[in-house]
Amino acid sequence: MPSPPHSARGDIGRRVATRRKQLGLSRQDVALRAAAAPGYIEYVEEQPSAAPGRGFLLRLADALETTVEELAGGTEDLPAGLARAASQARMAELDESESWALLGDHGVGRVALAGGDGPVVLPLNYQVLAGEVMFSTAEHSPLAMADGTEIAFEADHIDDAFSRGWSVLLVGPIRVVLDEDVARRLRQEAYSAPWAGEEREHVMVLAPRRVTGRRIIVRGAPGDVG
Incomplete structure (x- = not known):
């Protein structure tokens, strides 16, 4: 089944796919990190109706080395670098x-x-x-x-x-x-x-x-x- 056009994807799906590609990960890689099925990662990325629960989003954000807020678009209009400096x-x-x-x-x-x-x-x-x-x-x-x-x-x-x-x-x-x-x-x-x-x-x-x-x-x- 071909992927829907980029504009038809949901906002979370676009952000998940973009972050995954930034890290150079396959859907299989993300699935292993998030303890999920590769087919569900594909579903989240491709289907605008996807509405993953908070627990899965926490695992997915950890797998993608980011935050649930980032995946949900909560920081979309904010400048980068708002987090505190790391201690080491x-x-x-x-x-x-x-x-x-x-x-x-x-x-x-x-x-x-x-x-x-x-x-x-x-x-x-x-x-x-x-x-x-x-x-x-x-x-x-x-x-x-x-x-x-x-x-x-x-x-x-x-x-x-x-x-x-x-x-x-x-x-x-x-x-x-x-x-x-x-x-x-x-x-x-x-x-x-x-x-x-x-x-x-x-x-x-x-x-x-x-x-x-x-x-x-x-x-x-x-x-x-x-």
Whole structure:
């Protein structure tokens, strides 16, 4: 039976599926962690009518290294990082290969650049392309006006459940893609159109000269070695 379209899934199902994929887990993996049948994990993810009980949600949240509140969307409109700092946290520097691995091939990050009234920080979708990062923006946006200058790009992930996270910083020159055929191909190959909407077809590429990253490691948290 084919999966229903993403928009037909329930909110909890979407969050469960997203978190599972972030952790690189299969439904079988989650089922083993949560002491459930794989078929029930599939049911929760795919059926908008799914209404798992509190006891199962507690086990599922633990299996996905998060909280019931996160899965239920209770923190959806809140900024990340509201949890208290962990008592045994430490900072670790990431090498360049680890930093690229965390960025993946697409996502949402922030660019920092010099604007007419001072520094500007803008959130936007990104796509990683063979050691460079592509953005689609509006033709007269602050990012488009930064063509030929040096900017900073940052992406991160915050895990409130365990008070840990990582951040990656890229610094280098940004350039506009002048060849419209190349720009069109890059837009077509991108994982997603900009979340901010249409009329953002001005393709820009960041060629970083410096790639750095940091991770907060918490002793005893799943997946971390203290």
